[in-house]
Amino acid sequence: MIKINTIRHSLSHILAYAVQELYPGTKFGIGPSMVRQAHQNGFYYDFALPKKTSTRKDSSVKQMGAGTEDLAKIEKKMRELIKKDVKFNKKVVSKKEGKKIFKNQPYKLELIKGLPENKIIIYQCGDFIDLCKGPHIKSTLQLHSGQAKEIIDAFKLTKIAGAYWKGDEKNPMLTRIYGVAFETKKELENYLRLQKEAEKRDHRVLGKKSELFLIDEEVGAGLPIWLPYGATLRKIIEDYLYKELTEQGYKWLFTPHIGNINLWKKSGHWNFYRENIYSPIKIDKEEYLLKPMNCPFHIKAYQSKIRSYKDLPIKFAELGTVYRYEKSGVLHGLTRVRGFTQDDAHIFCAPEQLSEELISILKYGLDILKTFGFKDYQIYLSTRPKKFMGSPKMWQKATNSLKYAFKKLGLKYQIDPGGGVFYGPKIDIKIKDSLGREWQCSTFQIDFNLPQAFNVSYIDKKGKKKEPIMIHRALLGSLERFIGVLLEHYAGALPLWLSPVQIWIIPIASRHEKYAKEVAKRFKIKDLRFKIKDENETVSKKIREGEMKKIPYLLVVGDKEIKNKSVRVRKIGKGDIGEVSVDRFIKKIKKEIESKK
Ligand SMILES: [Zn+2]
Numbered sequence: 001m002i003k004i005n006t007i008r009h010s011l012s013h014i015l016a017y018a019v020q021e022l023y024p025g026t027k028f029g030i031g032p033s034m035v036r037q038a039h040q041n042g043f044y045y046d047f048a049l050p051k052k053t054s055t056r057k058d059s060s061v062k063q064m065g066a067g068t069e070d071l072a073k074i075e076k077k078m079r080e081l082i083k084k085d086v087k088f089n090k091k092v093v094s095k096k097e098g099k100k101i102f103k104n105q106p107y108k109l110e111l112i113k114g115l116p117e118n119k120i121i122i123y124q125c126g127d128f129i130d131l132c133k134g135p136h137i138k139s140t141l142q143l144h145s146g147q148a149k150e151i152i153d154a155f156k157l158t159k160i161a162g163a164y165w166k167g168d169e170k171n172p173m174l175t176r177i178y179g180v181a182f183e184t185k186k187e188l189e190n191y192l193r194l195q196k197e198a199e200k201r202d203h204r205v206l207g208k209k210s211e212l213f214l215i216d217e218e219v220g221a222g223l224p225i226w227l228p229y230g231a232t233l234r235k236i237i238e239d240y241l242y243k244e245l246t247e248q249g250y251k252w253l254f255t256p257h258i259g260n261i262n263l264w265k266k267s268g269h270w271n272f273y274r275e276n277i278y279s280p281i282k283i284d285k286e287e288y289l290l291k292p293m294n295c296p297f298h299i300k301a302y303q304s305k306i307r308s309y310k311d312l313p314i315k316f317a318e319l320g321t322v323y324r325y326e327k328s329g330v331l332h333g334l335t336r337v338r339g340f341t342q343d344d345a346h347i348f349c350a351p352e353q354l355s356e357e358l359i360s361i362l363k364y365g366l367d368i369l370k371t372f373g374f375k376d377y378q379i380y381l382s383t384r385p386k387k388f389m390g391s392p393k394m395w396q397k398a399t400n401s402l403k404y405a406f407k408k409l410g411l412k413y414q415i416d417p418g419g420g421v422f423y424g425p426k427i428d429i430k431i432k433d434s435l436g437r438e439w440q441c442s443t444f445q446i447d448f449n450l451p452q453a454f455n456v457s458y459i460d461k462k463g464k465k466k467e468p469i470m471i472h473r474a475l476l477g478s479l480e481r482f483i484g485v486l487l488e489h490y491a492g493a494l495p496l497w498l499s500p501v502q503i504w505i506i507p508i509a510s511r512h513e514k515y516a517k518e519v520a521k522r523f524k525i526k527d528l529r530f531k532i533k534d535e536n537e538t539v540s541k542k543i544r545e546g547e548m549k550k551i552p553y554l555l556v557v558g559d560k561e562i563k564n565k566s567v568r569v570r571k572i573g574k575g576d577i578g579e580v581s582v583d584r585f586i587k588k589i590k591k592e593i594e595s596k597k
């Protein structure tokens with residue numbers, strides 16, 4: 001059995017071989033398979049193609065023309081090479097020999113520098129030599145005969161993009177060619193179909209069409225501006241969270257956007273997460289940070305008075321805006337940004353309350369996700385890493401509490417051994433969207449470190465000072481990311497309760513506008529979100545526009561409707577569903593909003 005990832009990786013060498021044949025003078029970067037990355041089905045290779053290079057972002061794409069024709073050409077070459085039954089031969093050489101072999105390949109020479117003296121492993125396939133440890137297939141014969149015979153028809157080059165050498169913006173920009181490969185042609189077709197569907201659902205496109213948000217280079221990368229409709233959507237979600245969490249006993253906080261650097265030095269974040277934190281700001285000889293997380297502020301709120309065991313658990317919630325550095329290459333619409341608002345909470349509880357609290361936050365958390373339409377998820381439990389704080393016994397106890405909570409709630413989970421953060425075990429919940437894609441949103445972390453570092457305490461039954469356990473939890477994760485996921489999940493057609501605009505009232509002619517306003521007045525009293533479409537355009541054009549913008553209900557009103565005190569209803573995805581009285585329509589729509597479906 002050849003592993004599919006071995007095949008994918010081997011294809012990256014064939015890709016490079018094909019590029020070498022088609023574009024002599026190419027300098028080669030590296031070409032891993034993408035098992036551990038977001039795009040799990042493929043492989044890529046980075047090239048510095050001949051012709052003059054510049055550091056401009058899109059230059060590498062331009063070098064090869066429009067890109068897609070080149071991909072087809074390279075793909076064709078790859079198939080030719082595969083049919084030639086090219087063998088992969090391994091050789092171990094000294095550093096000196098390695099330098100000779102790759103004398104015209106500056107990136108390979110740079111890699112050799114970091115390798116051990118007499119153990120340079122090279123692979124030759126046909127006329128292409130590469131620096132690589134393998135494993136690979138033995139021969140490309142394996143890609144069109146035997147177990148993996150369909151591979152020759154089950155791979156495809158998908159994309160061409162710029163990528164910095166070693167992912168560092170200070171380095172030259174190379175051309176990265178991506179491909180995907182599957183065991184069967186059918187799997188490839190299925191994948192391409194899903195990709196196409198995903199493209200249609202791209203939240204960046206939907207967000208623009210529905211005027212939800214704006215990302216403007218002049219404002220800054222990864223810093224979205226919420227436009228009125230997007231802000232309305234966000235406010236609906238915030239209000240819902242506010243109501244739910246208040247009912248569950250959370251108390252709300254507002255905390256500053258910047259704070260003294262010493263807070264995060266004390267918490268350990270400055271040490272452990274510095275690469276994600278922006279440079280300090282100097283104010284009166286003191287250094288301040290744009291807050292990367294809200295925790296220290298919540299601890300200060302807890303410490304604002306003496307706490308007794310009777311007060312516990314104390315649950316603080318905040319829609320806290322934080323700022324974290326992300327490389328420009330990974331920024332993506334709303335789902336990867338540099339400034340975002342977490343639906344953050346910190347629960348302070350006595351050690352003996354831990355299990356009960358975990359059960360409660362998990363149960364209510366999953367209920368809330370379900371309300372938004374996410375019924376499928378994967379739960380991951382990350383256990384003690386090599387470097388950790390606290391005693392192994394504490395870790396064991398906390399991990400057991402988590403397992404106990406899962407058992408009580410009948411939840412299935414997977415263990416990620418050693419994947420916990422240094423201060424405690426954690427749970428990640430990845431929600432599955434309507435295309436089956438997993439999105440990391442919720443996280444729950446048990447923390448032994450911060451209560452100790454900040455000397456957090458409560459007075460127990462015997463009047464003694466004790467240390468509480470702290471749970472960090474974000475349910476939706478960040479509002480930005482969650483809304484991006486929501487839009488893709490629903491392909492922009494949000495459920496009625498979330499739709500920023502629920503209804504368009506479309507008068508057929510100007511003489512019907514008065515009636516449209518009367519209907520609107522009734523909607524306003526009932527807190528419905530609507531718009532009267534009285535522009536000078538045809539009804540059919542307005543209907544098309546409303547459908548494109550995914551407005552849930554389009555109501556057409558004319559002579560007949562005025563006479564009957566009614567509206568003619570078009571429902572998204574269903575078309576014309578007939579005429580109903582205004583009274584009945586309001587009743588029906590209010591019910592639909594309340595059901596949150
Ligand atoms: Zn290799």
Ligand SMILES: [Zn+2]
Nearest residue numbers: 293294295472
């Ligand atoms: Zn926290």
